[in-house]
Amino acid sequence: MIEFLKQPWTWWFSGIVISAIMFILIFFGKxxxxxxxLRTICAAGGAGKKVAFFNFDWKKQIWNLxxxxxAIIGGFIAKELLTEETYxxxxxxxxxxxxxxxxxxAPTSVQPGELFDWSALFTLKGFLVxxxxxxxxxxxxxxxxxxxxxxxxxxxxxxxxPSIIAVVGFFIGGLxxxxxxxxxxxx
Amino acid sequence: MKFxxxxxxxxxxxxxxxKSEAISWYRIQEMFRFQAFHMYGIIGxxxxxxxxGVALIKKLKLRDVQGNPIQFxxxxxxxxxxxxxxxxxxxxxxxxxxxxGPMVVNLGYGFLSFGLxxxxxxxxxxxxxxxxxxxxx
Numbered sequence: 040m041i042e043f044l045k046q047p048w049t050w051w052f053s054g055i056v057i058s059a060i061m062f063i064l065i066f067f068g069k070x071x072x073x074x075x076x077l078r079t080i081c082a083a084g085g086a087g088k089k090v091a092f093f094n095f096d097w098k099k100q101i102w103n104l105x106x107x108x109x110a111i112i113g114g115f116i117a118k119e120l121l122t123e124e125t126y127x128x129x130x131x132x133x134x135x136x137x138x139x140x141x142x143x144x145a146p147t148s149v150q151p152g153e154l155f156d157w158s159a160l161f162t163l164k165g166f167l168v169x170x171x172x173x174x175x176x177x178x179x180x181x182x183x184x185x186x187x188x189x190x191x192x193x194x195x196x197x198x199x200x201p202s203i204i205a206v207v208g209f210f211i212g213g214l215x216x217x218x219x220x221x222x223x224x225x226x
Numbered sequence: 227m228k229f230x231x232x233x234x235x236x237x238x239x240x241x242x243x244x245k246s247e248a249i250s251w252y253r254i255q256e257m258f259r260f261q262a263f264h265m266y267g268i269i270g271x272x273x274x275x276x277x278x279g280v281a282l283i284k285k286l287k288l289r290d291v292q293g294n295p296i297q298f299x300x301x302x303x304x305x306x307x308x309x310x311x312x313x314x315x316x317x318x319x320x321x322x323x324x325x326x327g328p329m330v331v332n333l334g335y336g337f338l339s340f341g342l343x344x345x346x347x348x349x350x351x352x353x354x355x356x357x358x359x360x361x362x363x
Contacts, residue, residue, distance in 0.1 A: 205312040
């Protein structure tokens with residue numbers, strides 16, 4: 040059994056569990072939207088004193104922060120108990136070739152060491168890639184009023200036009216980064 | 227104790243995101259290059275079941291565990307904020323290979339440099355809050 044669980048899990052199982060998580064939260068009287076935590080953390084840190092956007096009763100969002108802590112623990116369990124030592128993500132050959140042209144070697148784990156190893160983090164370029172990446176995600180998620188969970192999963196499940204527009208935006212941004220900016224950054 | 231159930235749901239979320247490789251920068255690149263079905267399969271399955279389930283909740287007028295009617299609030303109508311905000315988000319998603327959920331799952335998985343990504347995501351949200359009144363919505 041544990042050997043079976045240690046293999047990568049198939050996409051449809053993941054999709055079923057993600058929708059189940061959304062429905063469980065709905066039945067608890069909440070909604071599935073992860074990036075709300077970023078705003079809650081700002082508010083809990085006292086940002087409401089300076090910026091009105093963060094002046095709200097963030098304690099009502101503690102359940103979502105607990106969900107966030109669970110997600111960290113889940114990642115730890117997946118790695119420590121449910122993954123083989125010698126495991127690499129099996130991405131398509133075409134992607135491996137495209138990324139090789141940008142200086143990335145074929146996967147040897149879940150993430151490219153070229154971006155996420157400590158040695159990369161402590162270079163100016165490595166630091167800028169990760170910090171600007173995070174900054175854009177945090178700024179864009181709140182500007183758009185949600186991230187992948189809030190818009191692409193929850194919003195589209197409710198057939199909301201704003202969420203469809205947001206997801207179109209996610210893809211425009213992702214394609215610009217991948218096809219126009221990656222060759223400039225990594226080429 | 228009332229928060230324990232959210233901790234458990236969060237743990238399940240973290241495990242499944244990690245085990246289905248949705249936390250991988252490589253998988254996000256593969257998705258934006260349209261070179262595999264994997265990520266589309268995950269999101270497509272979740273959305274298909276989501277659409278059916280939400281329609282059923284509305285049709286059957288289901289209630290939550292506290293007995294309150296389940297309501298779905300329509301988001302404010304706008305194009306600019308969703309499109310521009312979405313594009314900014316997408317630029318960051320492709321660059322860092324993670325949206326906010328997978329960032330913290332990666333942290334638990336042992337990729338501690340995602341701590342920096344997540345800190346800057348918090349900072350980005352703060353910046354938005356500080357300048358939001360100057361932006362088109």
